[in-house]
Amino acid sequence: VGHGLQHNLSREVMGQFAIAIPIILFGFGVGTFLSRYINPTLFRKLVLTLLIITGGRLVWMGIRPWLI
Numbered sequence: 001v002g003h004g005l006q007h008n009l010s011r012e013v014m015g016q017f018a019i020a021i022p023i024i025l026f027g028f029g030v031g032t033f034l035s036r037y038i039n040p041t042l043f044r045k046l047v048l049t050l051l052i053i054t055g056g057r058l059v060w061m062g063i064r065p066w067l068i
Contacts, residue, residue: 003013035043 003009031047038046
């Protein structure tokens with residue numbers, strides 16, 4: 001949606017989007033499956049930890065060019 005609003009839709013963006021859809025659906029399915037067998041508190045901590053790691057990596061990738 002962001003790329004569309006910024007008029008950045010290209011063949012490459014649409015190709016990456018097409019690749020991401022099955023991966024997102026797979027992750028959603030695995031998460032739903034695992035949530036049945038993992039303690040909800042532990043599951044939430046795992047998800048939040050992964051989100052923090054992902055966010056930290058994105059921040060690092062954003063500031064890294066300024067540090068070099």
